[in-house]
Amino acid sequence: MLAFFKKKLNFLFVFFLARSRTVGELLAPTSPFDKKCGRENWTVAFAPDGSYFAWSQGHRIVKLVPWSQCLNNFLLHGTKNVANAISTRLPRQNSDSSQKNKPCEHIIDCGDIVWSLAFGSSVPEKQSRCVNIEWHRFKFGQDQLLLATGLNNGRIKIWDVYTGKLLLNLMDHTEVVRDLTFAPDGSLILVSASRDKTLRVWDLKDDGNMMKVLRGHQNWVYGCAFSPDSSILCSVGASKAVFLWDMDKYSMIRKLEGHHNDVVACEFSPDGALLATASYDTRVYVWDPHIGVILMEFGHLFPPPTPIFAGGANDRWVRSVSFSHDGLHIASLADDKMVRFWRIDEEYPVQVAPLNNGLCCTFSTDGSVLAAGTQDGSVYFWATPRQVSSLQHLCRMAIRRVMPTSQVKNLPIPSKVVEFLCYQI
Amino acid sequence: SLRFVAESFGQNYPEEADGTLDCISMALTCTFNRWGTLLAVGCNDGRIVIWDFLTRGIAKIISAHIHPVCSLCWSRDGHKLVSASTDNIVSQWDVLSGDCDQRFRFPSPILKVQYHPRDQNRVLVCPMKSAPVMLTLSDSKHVVLPVDDDSDLNVVASFDRRGEYIYTGNAKGKILVLKTDTQDLVASFRVTTGTSNTTAIKSIEFARKGSCFLINTADRIIRVYDGREILTCGRDGEPEPMQKLQDLVNRTPWKKCCFSGDGEYIVAGSARQHALYIWEKSIGNLVKILHGTRGELLLDVAWHPVRPIIASISSGVVSIWAQNQVENWSAFAPDFKELDENVEYEERESEFDIEDEDKSEPEQTGADAAEDEEVDVTSVDPIAAFCSSDEELEDSKALLYLPIAPEVEDPEENPYGPPPDAVQSSLTDEGIGSEKKRQSSSDGPQAPKKKPKTTNIELQGVPNDEVHPLLGVKGDGKSKKKQAGRPKGSKGKDKDSPFKPKLYKGDRGALPLEGAAKGKVQAELGQPLTVISQILHFLELSSCCCGF
Numbered sequence: 009m010l011a012f013f014k015k016k017l018n019f020l021f022v023f024f025l026a027r028s029r030t031v032g033e034l035l036a037p038t039s040p041f042d043k044k045c046g047r048e049n050w051t052v053a054f055a056p057d058g059s060y061f062a063w064s065q066g067h068r069i070v071k072l073v074p075w076s077q078c079l080n081n082f083l084l085h086g087t088k089n090v091a092n093a094i095s096t097r098l099p100r101q102n103s104d105s106s107q108k109n110k111p112c113e114h115i116i117d118c119g120d121i122v123w124s125l126a127f128g129s130s131v132p133e134k135q136s137r138c139v140n141i142e143w144h145r146f147k148f149g150q151d152q153l154l155l156a157t158g159l160n161n162g163r164i165k166i167w168d169v170y171t172g173k174l175l176l177n178l179m180d181h182t183e184v185v186r187d188l189t190f191a192p193d194g195s196l197i198l199v200s201a202s203r204d205k206t207l208r209v210w211d212l213k214d215d216g217n218m219m220k221v222l223r224g225h226q227n228w229v230y231g232c233a234f235s236p237d238s239s240i241l242c243s244v245g246a247s248k249a250v251f252l253w254d255m256d257k258y259s260m261i262r263k264l265e266g267h268h269n270d271v272v273a274c275e276f277s278p279d280g281a282l283l284a285t286a287s288y289d290t291r292v293y294v295w296d297p298h299i300g301v302i303l304m305e306f307g308h309l310f311p312p313p314t315p316i317f318a319g320g321a322n323d324r325w326v327r328s329v330s331f332s333h334d335g336l337h338i339a340s341l342a343d344d345k346m347v348r349f350w351r352i353d354e355e356y357p358v359q360v361a362p363l364n365n366g367l368c369c370t371f372s373t374d375g376s377v378l379a380a381g382t383q384d385g386s387v388y389f390w391a392t393p394r395q396v397s398s399l400q401h402l403c404r405m406a407i408r409r410v411m412p413t414s415q416v417k418n419l420p421i422p423s424k425v426v427e428f429l430c431y432q433i
Numbered sequence: 434s435l436r437f438v439a440e441s442f443g444q445n446y447p448e449e450a451d452g453t454l455d456c457i458s459m460a461l462t463c464t465f466n467r468w469g470t471l472l473a474v475g476c477n478d479g480r481i482v483i484w485d486f487l488t489r490g491i492a493k494i495i496s497a498h499i500h501p502v503c504s505l506c507w508s509r510d511g512h513k514l515v516s517a518s519t520d521n522i523v524s525q526w527d528v529l530s531g532d533c534d535q536r537f538r539f540p541s542p543i544l545k546v547q548y549h550p551r552d553q554n555r556v557l558v559c560p561m562k563s564a565p566v567m568l569t570l571s572d573s574k575h576v577v578l579p580v581d582d583d584s585d586l587n588v589v590a591s592f593d594r595r596g597e598y599i600y601t602g603n604a605k606g607k608i609l610v611l612k613t614d615t616q617d618l619v620a621s622f623r624v625t626t627g628t629s630n631t632t633a634i635k636s637i638e639f640a641r642k643g644s645c646f647l648i649n650t651a652d653r654i655i656r657v658y659d660g661r662e663i664l665t666c667g668r669d670g671e672p673e674p675m676q677k678l679q680d681l682v683n684r685t686p687w688k689k690c691c692f693s694g695d696g697e698y699i700v701a702g703s704a705r706q707h708a709l710y711i712w713e714k715s716i717g718n719l720v721k722i723l724h725g726t727r728g729e730l731l732l733d734v735a736w737h738p739v740r741p742i743i744a745s746i747s748s749g750v751v752s753i754w755a756q757n758q759v760e761n762w763s764a765f766a767p768d769f770k771e772l773d774e775n776v777e778y779e780e781r782e783s784e785f786d787i788e789d790e791d792k793s794e795p796e797q798t799g800a801d802a803a804e805d806e807e808v809d810v811t812s813v814d815p816i817a818a819f820c821s822s823d824e825e826l827e828d829s830k831a832l833l834y835l836p837i838a839p840e841v842e843d844p845e846e847n848p849y850g851p852p853p854d855a856v857q858s859s860l861t862d863e864g865i866g867s868e869k870k871r872q873s874s875s876d877g878p879q880a881p882k883k884k885p886k887t888t889n890i891e892l893q894g895v896p897n898d899e900v901h902p903l904l905g906v907k908g909d910g911k912s913k914k915k916q917a918g919r920p921k922g923s924k925g926k927d928k929d930s931p932f933k934p935k936l937y938k939g940d941r942g943a944l945p946l947e948g949a950a951k952g953k954v955q956a957e958l959g960q961p962l963t964v965i966s967q968i969l970h971f972l973e974l975s976s977c978c979c980g981f
Contacts, residue, residue, distance in 0.1 A: 400975055403968045410965070425972050428981045 028349060028361040028390040031377050032082030034073070036065050036385030046121055049381030051368050053125040055153060056192070058373035059111045060169055062155055064122045066385030070157060072169055074111035075372070082389070114172035116157075118165055124158035124188045124200075127169070128212065132194030154212065156198055158185030164200055166212065176216040180208055187231040191255070193238040201229040207243050209258070220258045225249055230272040235280045236409065240297060242283055244271035250285055252297055262300050266293055268318040273328045273368075278335045281408035282352070282431060286329035289318035292340050294352060296430065298413035303431050306350050306357075308342045328368045333375035334397050335405050341369045347380055349393050352431070359393050404429055445741040446698050446711050446721055451755035454484050456491060459749025461903060462733045466507040469694075469738040470833045473514055474751055475502030477903075478977075481516055483528065483835060484751075486737075492835035495531045497524060499974070503903050504546045508553035511832035515556050517543035519901040523558055524885070525570060528832060533885035535570055539563075540892055542901035544589065545636075549613070550596040557590055557599065563895040565590035565601055567613075573888040578616055581607045586894075591637040593660055594644065602634025602648065610663060620663050622670045626652040636689070640696030641738055645675070645714065647699060649690045654679045655701055657714060676717040680710060689734045693741070700743055702734040707747050709734060709754065723754050 036047065047066030054061050054075065061078060063071040130152045153169040162181035167174055183203035191197040196212040197219075207222040207229060227246035234241055240261065241253040250264040250271050269289035276283050276297070283297040290313055294304040309324040328341040337358070338350045345364050348357040365383035371392065372379065378390050407416070407429060416429045427433050454460075458476030465472050471492060472484045479498035484491055498518035506515050513534070514526045521542055525534040541561045549555040556568045564580045565588055578601060580588055587604040598619065599611045610620035626632045632652040639646040644660040656674035666672045678699065679685075688704040698720070699712045707725030712718060725731075729747040736743050743754040 400972060400981060403972050407965060407968055419969065421969055421973055422976070424981075425969070425976055428972065428976065433981050 026359045026393075028347070028359045028378075028393070030361070031389035031391050032078070033389065034063055034078075034387040047385040048121075048367060048383050049385045049387060050123045051125045051187075052370050052379045052381045052387055053127055053155075054370065054373045054379070055127045055169065056129045056373060057131070057153070060127070060153075061372075061379065062125045062127065063387055064125060064381065064385070068118050068120055068122060070116045070118055070122055070125065070155070072114040072116065072155065072172065074113055077111075079377075111170075114169070116155075116167055116172060118157050118159060120159040120161050120163070122157050123160060123184050123186055124156075126156045126158075126188035126190050126198070128152075128154040128156060128190035128196050128198060130194050130196055130213075132192065152196070154190075154196070156188045156190070156200075158188045158200060158202075160184055162202060162204070164188065164198075164210075166198075166216065176212065178210055178216050178218070180218055181206070186229060189232050189234055189241075191234050191238040192236055195238070197238075197255075199232050199234070199241055201232040201243055201245075203228040205229060205245075207232060207241075207253075209255075222253055222258065222260075224251055224260055228270075230270065231274050233274045233276055233283075235276045235297070236278055237280055240276075240280075242274045242276065242285075242297065244274045244285055246270040248287070250274070250295075252300075264295055264297075264300050266295075266302050267291065268315050269320070269325075272326070273330075275329060275331045277331050278333050279405040279408040281405075281413070282331070282335075284329045284331055284338055286326040286340060288322075288325040289313070290322060290324040290326060290342070291318075292326055292329050292338065292350075294338070294431075296413055304352060306338070306340060306348075306355075308340070308344060308348070327366060328370075328380075330370045330378070332371050332392055333373075334395075336395070336397060336401060337392060339369055339371065339378050339392070341366045341380055347378070347390070349378075353433070361388075361390050363388060400428070404431075445756060446693065446700075447723065447741050447743050447754035448721065448757050449754065450723070450725070451742070451753045451758075452489065453753065454489060454744075454751040456482050456494075458482060460732075460746045460751050461501055461749075462503060462505055463735050463744050463746055463751055464505045464507060465735055465738055465744070466511045466833075467509060467738060467831070468511070468833050469740060469742075471507075471511070471835065472735075472744060472751070473505050473507060474746075475505045475516060477501035477749070479518060481505065481514060481526065485835065489753075493528065493531065495526055495528075497526060497533070498522060501901075501903060503901055504543060506547050506556075508548050509550065510553065510830060513548075513553060515546045515548060517546045517558070519904055521560075523556070523568070525556075528835065535573065536885050536887040537568060537573070537575075538887060538889045539566075540890070540895045540897045541899045544902075545591075547592055550592055550594060552596060555596075555613075557592060559588065559590050560892065560895065561899045561901070562586045563892050564588055565599070566890065566892065567599075568890075573886065575890055576616065577892065578611060579609070579618070581605075581609055581621070587633065589634055589636055591639060591646075593646070594639050594641065598660075598664075600637050600646070602637055604633040606631035606634060606650065608634065608637075608648070608663075618668060620666060620670060621668050622663065622666060622672055624648060624650055624656065626650070626654065635687075638691050640692035641694055643696040645692070645696055647690055647692070648674075649687050649701070651686075653684055653686050655687060655690055655699065657699065676712075676714060678710075678712050678717060678719075685710070688731050691734060691736050693736050694738045698736075700734060700736055702731040702745060704731070707731055707745075709743060709745060725752055 049064045049066060051064060058075055061073045061075045063073055065071055154175065155167045155169050157165050157167065159165065162183050162185055164178040164185055165174060166176035166178070181200060181202040181204055185200050185202050187201040189199050198210040198212055199207055200210070201207050205225045205227060208218055209220040209222065211217050211219050225243070225245045227249065229243055229245040232241060232243040239255055241255050243251045243253065248267045248269065248271060250267065252261040252264065253259065254261050267285065267287040267289050269287050271285050271287040273286040274283060281296065282303065283295045284292060285295065286292045290307060290309040292306040293302050295301065296303055308326055313322055324342055324344050326340055326342045330339045332338065336351055338352060339347060340350065341347050341363065345362055347361045347363045347366060347369060349359040350357050363380055363382065366380045367383060369378055369380040376392060376394070378392050380388050382388070413430055417426055419426065458478045458480050460474045461477050462475040463472055470486055472486050474482045474484065476482060479496065479500055479502060481495040481497045481502060482491055483493040497516050498520070500518045500520040502516050502518050504517040512528055514528055515523065516526060517523045519542055521539045523537040523539065523543055523546055526532070527534055539558065539560045541563055543558060543560055545559040547557045554570050556570060558566045558568060560566065563586055565578045567576045567578060569575070578590065578599065580586065580601065581603060582605060585603045585605055588601050590599055590601040592599055592613070596613055599613050601609045601611065606624040608622055608624065609618055611617065612619055624632060624634065632650040635649045635651060637646060637648055646658055646660055648656045648658070650656065655678040657676040657678065658672060658674050662672045663670065686704040687701045690699060690701040692699055697714055699714055701710050703710065707727065707729040709723040710719060711721040713720050725745065725747055731745055731747050733746040734743065741756050745752050745754065
């Protein structure tokens with residue numbers, strides 16, 4: 009990365025950081041006598057092909073918003089947009105559900121408070137290696153797009169996005185299903201993480217058959233994420249837990265130690281070489297998951313809290329972290345009412361945005377927009393700081409997609425290049 | 434007139450190690466310019482490093498190729514270098530500017546490139562498994578030289594001392610002598626070993642003075658001939674070698690042989706160990722064996738054109754062999770006499786008198802007489818050692834030294850303005866004078882560099898999957914690592930301080946390509962590189978150029 013792009017910011021000037029450009033907002037409809045709880049937007053999710061955005065409005069309603077239309081509306085009508093302003097066409101009137109020329113909006117009533125959302129597609133993501141290619145039964149014109157919703161009572165409901173119909177109801181968890189994630193290789197393997205201290209692996213192509221229960225957590229499991237090549241699953245939970253699981257043998261690879269408080273969110277980088285975890289100890293750590301070392305640390309409190317203070321309530325809990333698709337930027341959301349954009353090679357945020365009561369954030373499929381959900385059920389969108397990746401970084405990602413750290417270290421190349429490839433520079 | 438002390442050019446041979454030239458890149462081949470003032474070293478990262486031999490410092494680095502540089506040759510006027518790399522490309526470089534003048538792509542790897550000794554428009558190229566080719570640089574044309582046996586295309590070739598003839602040798606020991614301008618065959622003979630067994634010719638080397646040349650053959654014997662006798666014998670002649678040199682004890686095969694500057698001595702580098710054997714040509718006796726670091730293998734040997742100094746390359750490092758330096762204080766003051774033991778000195782009575790009353794008539798013949806004489810300080814005698822026997826004057830436009838710029842901290846700033854026109858220094862006064870002209874290092878607003886012309890040379894019947902022998906080197910994994918040790922034979926004197934080789938400052942990001950396994954990436958050169966290898970290659974190169 010050329011020195012021209014590097015900007016070292018002194019932490020005193022953190023107040024003068026560039027503010028992110030707001031793209032839009034989706035404000036939840038409120039009525040005067042609304043209950044205070046039950047409105048939270050615990051998860052935001054984008055469809056893998058970027059066609060839809062799932063908006064958990066609270067009160068058990070999930071709205072499937074056609075994303076490109078939504079963006080257009082933001083541009084045309086200004087950034088503030090109330091939910092009702094989007095043209096709605098009720099799904100029942102649209103009988104030919106296989107036509108997906110124009111994604112249309114659906115409103116789904118899940119029947120219980122929605123804690124987690126995940127889109128699953130039978131088409132493998134472009135960047136992921138098709139490991140389990142034999143499972144992919146692609147029928148022309150019928151590639152499936154599913155939305156899984158994890159509910160308060162431990163049930164998982166699977167919906168067809170194009171029609172809005174309920175496909176499956178998975179009942180096994182006994183507690184809140186806090187996070188859901190699909191394998192990116194198109195095999196429609198779903199992993200659910202629950203407060204009942206277990207993770208469960210479901211095969212949705214096999215009618216939702218539960219394949220495995222992953223036990224190991226001693227406390228609530230807060231989040232889970234697949235690596236881009238679908239070989240490793242990361243699960244994070246209370247009591248500082250960060251676990252890595254081998255998804256071919258369903259065994260635990262290792263535990264990553266380092267956080268001082270509950271770990272609540274995790275995500276892999278697009279090349280699978282980095283793992284970002286967010287914790288209530290005010291920190292986001294970026295790990296090398298292959299060897300289990302911490303490469304970078306992003307703090308949300310200055311000076312950093314001592315371990316005792318970090319182990320409890322400290323008003324600066326980091327709620328969510330997300331990796332941008334260029335492999336260079338991370339977004340974090342913390343209780344200090346700020347959303348921060350970081351570059352993985354810089355200590356201080358590149359941009360910030362104010363956000364009250366934020367709970368979750370995720371980048372859009374093309375990485376251009378960051379969506380964050382709040383306690384009152386609204387969603388806010390910002391433009392991500394865009395930068396042309398250096399050719400060296402693109403090369404690094406191309407190599408790391410296929411090579412784990414141990415293999416990189418054995419390459420016959422100068423040590424400086426090895427360090428660069430292992431993200432140690 | 435001022436006379437340059439020519440005695441310092443008294444030819445002899447080196448006796449001990451005299452330091453190394455060490456730079457970031459691993460050296461593969463080296464060659465002196467015509468006067469021995471500059472040494473060009475081709476490295477395995479594609480660079481040509483030009484060392485100023487007097488100060489043992491780097492004068493210039495040319496990033497010539499992407500692949501290792503396997504052969505180099507200086508032009509007669511010292512302005513141009515022709516280089517060959519293992520990816521079959523031959524390029525001509527302008528030494529002062531570092532620009533590539535022209536490029537030729539051959540179908541197979543290049544074993545040797547050589548300028549015509551008197552006409553730097555013509556270059557002799559020896560590709561693998563091919564007849565030798567003579568290139569004409571001005572019109573990018575080429576001529577394929579005739580061979581003796583079309584089935585045997587393992588041919589090496591060399592110009593003779595003046596470039597009148599080209600000598601070629603093949604794997605069956607047949608030597609052809611061709612007239613350079615017409616390629617007519619004027620003489621030929623076959624090298625036989627024992628009773629009419631043939632042996633392959635590995636190289637032909639000519640002396641810089643005289644008409645002798647040597648042939649290094651696969652039977653481990655170095656045969657020394659006189660060129661005049663070869664021409665007299667004509668076609669299918671049977672000339673007898675003047676000398677046959679070999680190591681009877683160890684049956685050492687020879688990696689590289691060459692003559693001393695005056696042609697009186699021959700040095701041969703062993704292909705088995707780091708040892709240099711020196712024979713006296715006229716008598717044929719072995720006069721010296723120079724031993725280098727154990728375990729290393731020699732890649733190249735070059736004898737300085739005028740001084741008794743040899744440069745040898747092993748393990749990526751250039752070792753210098755020179756004569757024992759004896760401190761001679763009488764060089765500083767004429768009245769100074771060195772004593773071996775204390776001497777009782779009897780002083781004259783008037784030794785310390787301010788005015789000598791006893792002195793007789795003042796001597797007029799001594800110093801005063803010399804004062805009146807006109808002293809010619811301007812005319813310069815040509816230095817005999819630098820002139821060829823058929824030349825009287827030195828070439829006034831020759832390039833002997835390279836200007837070295839001061840190291841500027843921030844190359845973006847250019848306080849001196851755009852660099853002036855290239856300065857040439859020839860040997861003016863006492864020789865080690867003002868040869869270093871300071872120039873600003875940075876490039877001011879420059880005209881955009883012309884893209885060098887690239888010509889593809891098509892040769893019939895030449896396989897295009899050959900790998901250069903340098904790349905196929907396996908088994909000496911130990912020798913690939915650069916060793917810090919000094920070659921044996923050094924008397925332990927600390928030679929480092931005056932001759933410490935400068936590390937070129939621009940190399941901040943560059944690193945040696947370590948590991949014997951590096952050969953693995955290079956060995957794939959015959960086939961197209963995989964995508965991963967190409968990406969890694971790009972990362973390596975870009976990290977050298979601009980860091981991360």
